[in-house]
Amino acid sequence: MRIVIMGAPGSGKGTQAALIVKELGIAHVSTGDLLRAAVAAGTELGKKAKEVMDRGELVSDEIVLGLLEERLSNSGMGNGFILDGYPRNIAQAEALNDLLERIGQPVDEALQIDVDEESVVARIAKRAALEGRSDDTEETVRNRLKVYAEQTAPVVEYYANKGILSRVLGEGSIEEVFQRIKGVLQINSDS
């Protein structure tokens, strides 16, 4: 199964992607994690990315596509994958479509997690207190939400037009959201 998971910052996409990966035995490909790894490694790319991430903006399409191509060419993709945090604008959606067509592995499912802004702000404030991620400050989060509305929300329409979009309510506990996702993906872990 090849899945794209989408949602506003704090909607729970990284959290739910990790649970889906465990259930289906597919690979978890998070562009946010790939970027944070580059930042932690102190590479030139990481230094450039950190400045952009700390402002709550999107890192350049070219950099992110390069990281993604590298990751998808690694082993461990045999059972499929879930893309978490990519695509984040229409140009990335089109680049992804071309890339996956080229390797004969098109996306089967696009999953959008819907959460209202108040919940998102509260969740990220909690994570900021626990983890201290440098892009979780109130000002940056506000900008991330703005960038999401302007650039990422149209990607939902892109997958709706392809006929592969499902929407899931992201309110409630992590487990409740996961049960909804399992329903949509028709995962039956009791069988």
Ligand code: B4P
């Ligand atoms: P990401 O790493 O994708 O960060 P995110 O949008 O905050 O989502 P994340 O997956 O981490 O959080 P989640 O909602 O699961 O991106 C970070 C930055 O990297 C971007 O701003 C951008 O600069 C850059 N970037 C990444 N991909 C890019 C791309 N393709 N192009 C360009 N730039 C890119 O969870 C948030 C919190 O909520 C967690 O603490 C979690 O525990 C909690 N939570 C989850 N579900 C919950 C629930 N049901 N109830 C209560 N809390 C819940």
